[in-house]
Amino acid sequence: MSANWGSHIELSLFGESHGEAIGIVIGNLPAGIRLDMEQIRWYMKRRAPGQNKMSTPRQEKDEVHIVSGLVDGVTTGAPLCAMIYNQNQHSKDYSELKACMRPGHSDYPAYMKYHGFNDVRGGGHFSGRLTAPLVFAGSIARQILKEKGIIVGAHIQSIHHIQDQPFPVDIDETLLEQLSSKMYPTLDEDVFLQMQEVIESARLQQDSVGGIVECAIINVPAGIGNPFFDSIESHLSPLLFSIPAVKSVSFGQRNITEMYGHEANDAYYYQEGQVKTKTNHNGGVTGGITNGMPIVFQVGIKPTPSISQIQETVNVQTQTNTQIQVKGRHDPCIVPRAVVVVESMAALGILDMLG
Amino acid sequence: MSANWGSHIELSLFGESHGEAIGIVIGNLPAGIRLDMEQIRWYMKRRAPGQNKMSTPRQEKDEVHIVSGLVDGVTTGAPLCAMIYNQNQHSKDYSELKACMRPGHSDYPAYMKYHGFNDVRGGGHFSGRLTAPLVFAGSIARQILKEKGIIVGAHIQSIHHIQDQPFPVDIDETLLEQLSSKMYPTLDEDVFLQMQEVIESARLQQDSVGGIVECAIINVPAGIGNPFFDSIESHLSPLLFSIPAVKSVSFGQRNITEMYGHEANDAYYYQEGQVKTKTNHNGGVTGGITNGMPIVFQVGIKPTPSISQIQETVNVQTQTNTQIQVKGRHDPCIVPRAVVVVESMAALGILDMLG
Amino acid sequence: MSANWGSHIELSLFGESHGEAIGIVIGNLPAGIRLDMEQIRWYMKRRAPGQNKMSTPRQEKDEVHIVSGLVDGVTTGAPLCAMIYNQNQHSKDYSELKACMRPGHSDYPAYMKYHGFNDVRGGGHFSGRLTAPLVFAGSIARQILKEKGIIVGAHIQSIHHIQDQPFPVDIDETLLEQLSSKMYPTLDEDVFLQMQEVIESARLQQDSVGGIVECAIINVPAGIGNPFFDSIESHLSPLLFSIPAVKSVSFGQRNITEMYGHEANDAYYYQEGQVKTKTNHNGGVTGGITNGMPIVFQVGIKPTPSISQIQETVNVQTQTNTQIQVKGRHDPCIVPRAVVVVESMAALGILDMLG
Amino acid sequence: MSANWGSHIELSLFGESHGEAIGIVIGNLPAGIRLDMEQIRWYMKRRAPGQNKMSTPRQEKDEVHIVSGLVDGVTTGAPLCAMIYNQNQHSKDYSELKACMRPGHSDYPAYMKYHGFNDVRGGGHFSGRLTAPLVFAGSIARQILKEKGIIVGAHIQSIHHIQDQPFPVDIDETLLEQLSSKMYPTLDEDVFLQMQEVIESARLQQDSVGGIVECAIINVPAGIGNPFFDSIESHLSPLLFSIPAVKSVSFGQRNITEMYGHEANDAYYYQEGQVKTKTNHNGGVTGGITNGMPIVFQVGIKPTPSISQIQETVNVQTQTNTQIQVKGRHDPCIVPRAVVVVESMAALGILDMLG
Incomplete structure (x- = not known):
């Protein structure tokens, strides 16, 4: 399955950055x-671009238009199709990209896979913009999980070399909801100022930085998951690696x-009367199955490949070496916007696993 | 899917550590x-226990008995069922484990999932011994891949704090086959002596250590993979996380x-005339799709949870806190034996992806 | 998988009869x-309602609006989302149906499954109208198959007790394309007049009739399919049974x-030099695998459950027995419109199987 | 998926008719x-060959040997692997079949798919003998279903042109268990004598006959199933078409x-207080979802292709037309033995659907 995903909750993602719309079909809800639309809008806003100088200046309202599966605001059980129309495409910025492959991007692999027929405008279907419908789907998953007492939340563990403290062993709902209420959630409130400096410094040098998001899911009962092919880690990791720019996933203590x-x-x-662990170095999972402690994992995000510096690359049409300067609107760091995407994927993965 | 896996190559894994046998059904070969049985036997031997003091003294020949799918040594296309009979079970060692949960093991999650009906002898179906049939399946996958020119190989990147050098940008077949011919493959030949010291020191203290395996797959053409749910990373990571004790998977440069x-x-x-990259920080994959460079990833393996030190735990039958001293035969470090398991899973994942 | 389908070609179907739109996401194209839009439009027209007195008077242009996956009329390889906006909803007709369950319809099962939250207007997501996007997807599949020389075609085998002759052993492209060019394809041209009489007679009595569609797929090479769970029959039948009102699927000679x-x-x-069979009682498939002869199967379609006669039923709100007279616009016989739907599903199934 | 099947209950089938063993891995039990081994043995016996002159004289005890997933007769939740060792192979009978393709069999399609490497002895993996492990798996499914009050049973609807009466609208547990206690279950007890005559007459002429099995599943609650791709019919039909020689599946009234x-x-x-239907022409399913009435369906089984008459065929090695006389031990009619296979597949399908 590539465009579709899921055993219980089913997803089908579509759309391109500079096409008419992006969207998702969510089956088996x-x-x-x-639907708590206010909550959904907040989660969408946490991901949305253009909110300050740390993110791309592209303005998109990311308003979700629901096509099916909802009557009078209530799910019907039929597939829910949600669309986000693109409003603010500047396709001219990307006209030369058919030939010159941006380093670190999907351009060259996609060129090879699709024989040059892929939509290159704004990265087409590979754009990070496709995470917007995923956050929408994740928001619904979170609402359903919350009714079962299960809460998801995350913080920025690091930006470049600046580290936040890790999650404590005990993670309560209050902490996670507090994090989810912030645009730039860190456990140590001051550390984000340092992170901002690193991001701003990269921006000024037309460069970019990456970082790590640490996510927790609490109140999942012990005994969920499977040995081997459908372990908790095996079920969540494909979703997390589906997020553009994610290069690593680790469960529990990162330096275990x-x-x-x-x-x-x-x-x-x-x-x-409840079994607990004194530490949580295994991140709530042993043998692929939950032990009742918080499921904790870290997601490593590489620096945004879109930078305005001149880079060495190839022109696949002339088949020669060349240079490229990527114009357009870029995020010097997508990590803050990725936090809610990680939370969303975690929610979808756990909800699917609960069956 | 939990017991079954795969879209093209299909796996079904079964058996328990101290039952009659462990085995696997491989469909769609x-x-x-x-079958190159000599090569298969070598890969099996690299994983097998009892070869020196660094691994568990349990002696198992791990001889593969093929039940179906093979006539005169040649695959028929029908499902191939392979069995490895258990010979050397010491089930008495594990008699108390029904009640006292070993920390770091699957015991407690499995107890909750299976309501106490799971086979606890030697970890039952959760045992690392189940990786033997996976190595068998992986060996066949490697043979098929090799006919397409695709080679898989790995080295021990680290044991505890002792680091090997990382893979170079250019990785050729000679290097990978050289690594695959060693029981303890490292790029820097001397570093394994230091690793051995760390392992031996842990063993003497009835303790254990973990480490990182770095794996490479070369000659996969550019254009394999998909955006989002079935990216190269999304396809390989569930297999890698299926390996017992694996807690992290990262693609490309670990500190990206x-x-x-x-x-x-x-x-x-x-x-x-070939497109290459000067560095390979993205590990051969951008946008979820191969770019033709070596696919490189690291797999983090936690210290073996079986240690002979006294540990705090719970007795789920009396519902009281207690202590446990895990007797039996333990590996102070499973990382060297895990190298070929990682290679096997990588081979299965890529072969499945090639369709 | 319920909303999603497919191993290679991936489908995700959404929408409701009286909602904003119906649509489909087609992945892995x-x-x-x-896209041959003219051909697609013709196939869509064959299914569309309102073309004469034998079908429902509801007028829908069924114009397909492509949201993603297409640039300049050419597929990009990204998921193709196609929407058909609903134009001619008469939702007032269906207002009482929340309580009174129409016999033969999905009303009561859906009420039980969705706890009364399902959209009942026009059958909601269960409407036969959802076959429009399936015909669209099937039309693309047929175009791809045709490039491989594989042709799909079908005729009306029976309406009520009126029988057309069966397919001959040799079925050539000319015959199938001739059938596909007709709104009411039969092998014996005259028999459709008798069929029309039966349909018209049912209509006048506010009743309905069903029938059988016989479909053929030619030029599929020998050796496609699998024993057991993914036989040709096992792969095609779920798609065929997905068509509303289909109650039977038989391969080869119906009275075998x-x-x-x-x-x-x-x-x-x-x-x-080619292996053929003198007869084709097995419909081109033995052991679940093609033998190179035409794949032939019949699909039995029950009489349209929507009839205007007074029927006995229950009111689930008052929990009493009652009567219902279904108003609205009904097809006295959907078999002629179903022909192209059967062809579409067959094309999707075979294309998916070819991998 | 071809060798593997299932969303919740997972199956992996392996083995060849004249190999060492046949078997199945059942995951997610x-x-x-x-396990009620006495009941399982009875179901196995109903399918077993060699019990009288109506079935093949090959004697096989079909004793199930359980390799994994069971401790002290109780399931552990780990994959259950069951083996049936072959005892009574007469491989010499089949020596010429590498070249001469038996009409109506899988020989030629398998030859094309596997390039002649498939095991042809006794039909290899395509043998009807592979239904033995399926009946074993189905027997476990029936035991689990029975605890939920769900009962499966079937009767011989027809042999050649001899018809049994159809199931009544009301089907109770007593009727189904009575049918399951018979080797040759019919509703009209006398009709089997006529069926026997037809079978015996075919046997004497070295010919064979087929027939129809009608199966019912009772007490499945209303609201199980899905619209479209995972309807009850779409979920059950691939399993039913997996049974060798099955050519048709119809739900409800066959002549609807x-x-x-x-x-x-x-x-x-x-x-x-319970919703019922006065008739059950829709076989307990409308819109792909159960309505609480018995799920009723018919499975059409073609005459056994193994007959001793001389038949026209091809020799694929010499690439010439030739004749074949199939020696060996044949069933003149497999329908009576297929009854329990149909019941088993129905049980597995419904159990999987219940999640």
Whole structure:
């Protein structure tokens, strides 16, 4: 499956950055859910571009238009198709890109796969803009999960070399909702100022930076998941790697490979009749199955490949080496906007797993 | 899918560590392949336990018995079922484990998922021993890939804090086959001595260590993969996370989140009519699709959870806190044995993707 | 998978009869195909309602609006989303249907599945109108198949008790294209007049009739398909049973269960170096795999459940027995319009199987 | 998926008629089920060959050996692998079949698909013998379904032209269990004598006959299934078409295409607070979803292709026309043995659908 995804919740993603619209079909949603549009709009806004100088100046309202599956604001159980019409395309910016492959982008692989027929305007179907419908779908998943007491939230773990502190062992709903209410969520509130400096400095040099998002899912009962091919990690990782620019996914303590066994093993104990672990180096999952502790994982995002510096590349039409200067509107750092995308994918993955 | 996997090559894994046998059914293999049993045996031996003091003293010959799908040593195209009979079970070692949950293991999640009916002897179906049939399947995949010129190989990137050098940008068949011929493959030959010291030191303290395996797949043509849900990363990561003790998967340069865009972007150039990149920080994949450069990724493996030190845990039958000392035969470090497992999963994933 | 379908070609169907639009996302289409819109329009027209008194008087132009996946009329390889906007909804006709379940319709099962939240206007997502986007998708599949020499075509095998002759053993492209050029394709041209009489007679009595569509796919090479779970029959039948009102699917000679083995077995012979069979009682498939002869199957379609006669039923709100008279615009026989739907599903199924 | 099947219950089928063994891996079974081996043995016996002159004289005990997934007779939740060792192969009978293609069999399609590498002894992986592990898997499914009150049963609807009466509208557990207790279940007890005569007459003429099995599943709640791609019919039909020699599947009244709408529509009414239908022409399914009435369907089975008469065919090695006389042990009619296979597939399909 490439355009479609899911065993229970089913997704089908479509659209191009500079086409008429982007959208998603969400199948197998439960009937009878009144969508919390205000909450959805907030999540969409967290991802939306053009909100300050740290992100691309492209202005898109990202208003979701629901085509099917909803009557009087309530899900019918039929596939829900949601569209976001593109408003603010500047296709002229991308006219030369048919021939000159932008380094770090999908241009050359896509050229080879699609024999040059792919839509190159704004990255076409490969654009990070396609994460907007994914956030919409994820927002619905979060609403459904919340009714089961399951909450998803994330913070910016790092931008370039600037690190936030990691999640504590105990993660409560209040913390996650507080993070979700921020445009730039960090656990250490001051660290984002340093992060901003690094981003601004990259922007001024027509460069870009990446970083890491750490995400937690709390209140998933113990016993969810499977050994081997459909472990929690195996079920979530394809969704997380579907997010453009994600290059790594790690569960639990990021440096667990440098720990000793006696450190890495999380000791169990009973707390008010509930089994807990004193540490959570395994990120709530052992043997591919949840142990009831928060599911914690980190997602590594590379620096935005769109930079305005002159770069070495090839022209596939003339088959010669050349240089390229990518014009257009770029994010010097997409990590802050990616936080809600990571949360959305996590929510979709866990909801699908709950069956 | 949990017990089954695959779109083209189909896998179905079964068996328990201390049951009669472990095995795998491999569907959709091409007909007419004469299995290279000598090569398969070598790959199996690289994973097998009991070869020296760094691994568990359990002796298993891991001889593969093929039940179906093969006539006169040649694949028929029908599902190939392969069995490995267990010979050397010491089930007495594990008698108390029904109640006391080993930290870091699948015991407690499995207890919750299966309501205590799971086979706990030797970890049952969760045992790392189940990777033996996966290596068998992977060996066949490698043979098929090799006929297409595609080679897979890996080295031990790190054990605890001891680091090998990373793969170079150019990786040729000779290097990968050299690595595959070693029981403890490292690029820097001397570094394994230091790794051995760390492992031996952990063993003496009844402790364990983990590490990182770096794997490369070369000669995959540009244009393989998909945007979003079935990207190269999304297709390989579930297989890699299926390997017991794997906690992280990263593609390309492991520290790409700390690079600037102008560094992370791999510049294209023509070399003898072929598009190459000067660096390979993206690990051969951008936009989820191959660019023709080696696919490179790292797999983080936690320290073996089986350690003989006394650990805090719970007794789920008495519902009290308790202590446990895990007896039996343990690997102080499974990373060297995991190298061929990682290679096998990579081979299966890429072969499946080629369709 | 319920809303999504396919291993290679991927479909995601959405929309409701009286909502804003119906549509489909088609994933994994090859890039570089210039859609033959004229041909597509003709296939769409064959399915469209309102063309004469034998079908529902609802007028819908069924104009396809392509949202994504197409640039300058050529497929890009990205998911192609196609929408058909609804124009001519008379939702007032259906206002009472929330409580009174129409016999033979999805009303009651859907009420139970969706707890009453399903869109009941015009049958909502269950409407036969949803076959319009399926015909669109099938038309693209046929265009791709035709480039491989594979042709699909069908005729009306029966309406109520009136029978057309069956397909001959040899079916050539000319015959199939001739059938596809007709609104009411039969092999015996005169028989459709009798069929029309039966339909008209049913209409006058506010009743309806069903029938059988026989479909052929020619020039599929021998050796396509699989034993057991993904046989040709197992791959095509779910698509055919997805068509509303289809109740049976049979491959080969419909009365093969009443033949003797020596009759049912199709004798092989060489014709100009090609293996053929003298008869085709097995419909081109034995052991789940094609033998190179035309794939032939019949699809049984029940009489349209929408009839204007008074019927016994229940009111699920008052939980009492009651009567219902279904008003609105109904087809006394949907079989003629279903021919192109059957062809479309067959084309999608075979294209998906070719990989 | 070809060797693997299932969304919740997962199957992987392997083995050849004259190889070492045939078997199946069943994944995702619930843990904690004590297998009713006596019941399983009975179902296996109903399918087993060699019980009288109506079936093949090949004697096979079909004893199931369980390799994994079971401890002390109770499922563990891990994949259950079951093997049936072949004991009574007469491979010499089949030595010439590499070249001469038996009409009506998989020989020629398999030769083309597998380029002649397929195991031809006894039909290899295509043998009807592979239904033995399917009946084993189905027996477990039936045990699980029975705990939910869901019962499956079937009768021989016809052999050649001899017809049993159809299922009544009301089908209770007693009737289905009575049918399941018979080797030759018919509703009209006398009709089987006539069927036997037809079979015996065919046997004497070295010929074969086919027939129809009618199956019912009762007590499935209303609201199970989906519109379109995963309707009840779409979910069950691929399993039913996986049974060798099955050529047709029809739901509800077999001749529904010859009814008028006012007849075909099943009128609803309340009976003791429960919604029922007065007739069941739709076989318990409308719109792809159950309505709470018995799910009823018919499966058409062609005459056994193995007959001892001389038949025209081709020799693919010499590429000439030739004749063949199939020696060996043949069933003049497999319909009686197929009854329990149909029941098994129905049980697996519905259990999978219940999730």
